[in-house]
Amino acid sequence: xxxxxxxDGRKNNELREMEAKSGVIPNADxxxxxxxxxxxxxxxxxxxxxxxxxxxxxxxxxxxxxxNMMPFSGYGSRIRPGHKRRSQEIGMVMxxxxxxxxxxxxxxxxxxxxxxxxxxxxxGTRCAAISASSIALADAGIPMTDMVASVAVGQVDGTxxxxxxxxxEAYDAPVSDIPVAVxxxxxxVSLLQMDGEIKKEDLIAALNMAIxxxxxxxxxxxxxxxxxxxxxx
Amino acid sequence: xxxNVQAVKRLxxxxxxxDGRELTQYRxxISIQTNVSQTAEGSARVQIGDTVVMAGVKLSxxxxxxxxxxxxxxxxxxxxxxxxxxxxxxxxxGIKAVELARVTDRAIREAKAIDFKKMxxxxxxLAWFVSVDILTIxxxxxxxxxxxxxxxxxxxxxxxxxxxxxxxxxxxxxxTEHGLPIIKQPLSVTVYKINGHLMVDPTRDxxxxxxxxxxxxxxxxxxxxxxxxxxxxxVTVDEVSQMVELALEKIGxxxxxxxxx
Numbered sequence: 001x002x003x004x005x006x007x008d009g010r011k012n013n014e015l016r017e018m019e020a021k022s023g024v025i026p027n028a029d030x031x032x033x034x035x036x037x038x039x040x041x042x043x044x045x046x047x048x049x050x051x052x053x054x055x056x057x058x059x060x061x062x063x064x065x066x067x068n069m070m071p072f073s074g075y076g077s078r079i080r081p082g083h084k085r086r087s088q089e090i091g092m093v094m095x096x097x098x099x100x101x102x103x104x105x106x107x108x109x110x111x112x113x114x115x116x117x118x119x120x121x122x123x124g125t126r127c128a129a130i131s132a133s134s135i136a137l138a139d140a141g142i143p144m145t146d147m148v149a150s151v152a153v154g155q156v157d158g159t160x161x162x163x164x165x166x167x168x169e170a171y172d173a174p175v176s177d178i179p180v181a182v183x184x185x186x187x188x189v190s191l192l193q194m195d196g197e198i199k200k201e202d203l204i205a206a207l208n209m210a211i212x213x214x215x216x217x218x219x220x221x222x223x224x225x226x227x228x229x230x231x232x233x
Numbered sequence: 234x235x236x237n238v239q240a241v242k243r244l245x246x247x248x249x250x251x252d253g254r255e256l257t258q259y260r261x262x263i264s265i266q267t268n269v270s271q272t273a274e275g276s277a278r279v280q281i282g283d284t285v286v287m288a289g290v291k292l293s294x295x296x297x298x299x300x301x302x303x304x305x306x307x308x309x310x311x312x313x314x315x316x317x318x319x320x321x322x323x324x325x326x327g328i329k330a331v332e333l334a335r336v337t338d339r340a341i342r343e344a345k346a347i348d349f350k351k352m353x354x355x356x357x358x359l360a361w362f363v364s365v366d367i368l369t370i371x372x373x374x375x376x377x378x379x380x381x382x383x384x385x386x387x388x389x390x391x392x393x394x395x396x397x398x399x400x401x402x403x404x405x406x407x408x409t410e411h412g413l414p415i416i417k418q419p420l421s422v423t424v425y426k427i428n429g430h431l432m433v434d435p436t437r438d439x440x441x442x443x444x445x446x447x448x449x450x451x452x453x454x455x456x457x458x459x460x461x462x463x464x465x466x467x468v469t470v471d472e473v474s475q476m477v478e479l480a481l482e483k484i485g486x487x488x489x490x491x492x493x494x
Contacts, residue, residue, distance in 0.1 A: 025285075025316065025317065027283075027319065027372065027373065028316070042316060042370065044315075044316040044317070066315065068314075070366065070368055071291065071366040072276065072289030072364075072366055073273075074272055075272055075406060077403070077405065078293065078364045081310070081312060082325065115314065115316035117316050117370075119269060119270040119276075119289070120270040120271050
């Protein structure tokens with residue numbers, strides 16, 4: 001097998017260095033900052049607030065995600081701001097990843113808006129966005145039954161790895177990139193997508209690896225939410 | 234959102250402010266961080282009180298404009314992110330974002346802060362073009378001054394990328410030690426007039442209570458490179474004189490903070 005040592009020297013199931021904070025945007029009802037290697041995400045939550053008429057649901061509140069890469073956040077030329085099909089789809093799958101743990105039944109005719117902004121990116125942006133959104137939603141006091149942590153797993157030239165970088169996604173061999181979101185308590189999967197190619201056995205091994213490593217992300221999420229309230233003795 | 238407009242106006246008439254500051258005092262601490270986006274060619278994060286903005290520079294090699302065949306160029310874009318305030322909605326830039334971008338553009342362009350001729354590689358064929366994007370992270374007032382400061386710091390931080398001289402293809406993963414040809418350092422300060430009193434660095438409440446505002450941009454010699462009056466109330470020449478004087482003094486303060494970081 002050709003891919004024995006990872007490009008950045010990590011173990012196969014080793015995540016990139018991470019850093020997380022909550023309450024970073026004073027205007028927002030809840031917010032979070034998360035850095036995973038060179039991918040950085042800010043998330044702000046506004047709401048529940050009155051929903052626009054055409055969206056309002058009298059039986060429950062609505063959860064809406066807006067994903068955006070800043071114009072200077074890519075390895076390449078400037079990204080023109082504005083509406084994109086990719087951003088729209090990511091917003092949709094993020095909602096799917098988090099809705100199972102969100103309960104807005106007590107907030108009819110309202111909307112909870114989650115805004116995601118990325119100042120710099122190195123793969124795994126939707127996963128970082130989901131993990132950070134879970135922190136920001138909890139920070140906003142939105143009723144939640146659990147936390148959701150997300151990571152990309154996959155195979156690079158036959159080796160199953162976690163938390164792929166851009167260079168690994170672009171490796172000159174068969175590669176697959178599988179973003180997964182895991183609900184902490186039940187270990188159920190609420191986001192599953194894939195780019196590339198993989199054998200069934202490797203897919204199951206990769207998913208099990210995702211379940212294992214998202215525990216580390218969950219611990220970081222809890223730390224980000226609690227350390228803001230720690231008082232010096 | 235409910236704003237304390239009446240309280241701001243009442244206090245202003247006594248020369249006081251809701252947060253207890255002096256009229257000519259900035260919120261503190263003013264902090265400037267650089268290299269906040271490794272994917273940008275230059276970047277900065279500026280914080281004034283609770284107001285936070287991020288600026289990032291992207292470079293590209295393009296064909297110069299026909300009327301300036303031996304010059305590069307600059308484009309400044311401001312996005313008022315809905316992430317940064319409940320006042321902002323998703324969608325294309327509104328008039329507030331456009332005004333912020335255009336005033337900042339004039340501050341830099343009219344000061345001739347960048348020597349565009351030095352950005353030309355082949356006359357009429359290839360030159361560096363600079364895109365500065367400034368995004369709001371938390372709008373707690375005074376975006377004008379924060380945006381201009383962040384733009385200038387990001388431009389000062391910018392390093393050119395290596396490129397292929399024949400094809401004009403930029404290697405965005407490579408780095409060089411060459412910066413932009415920046416020859417002047419224009420900064421802006423906005424002076425607000427509320428109930429007959431002049432003040433700087435308004436909060437969002439104070440911005441809503443304005444009678445008039447004047448944004449003044451000037452370089453290190455005090456040469457003014459941009460002016461923008463806002464608000465519904467006209468001002469006298471005497472007031473303009475006072476506002477410019479206050480702005481120039483405060484620009485000096487911002488400049489020394491910028492130079493220390």
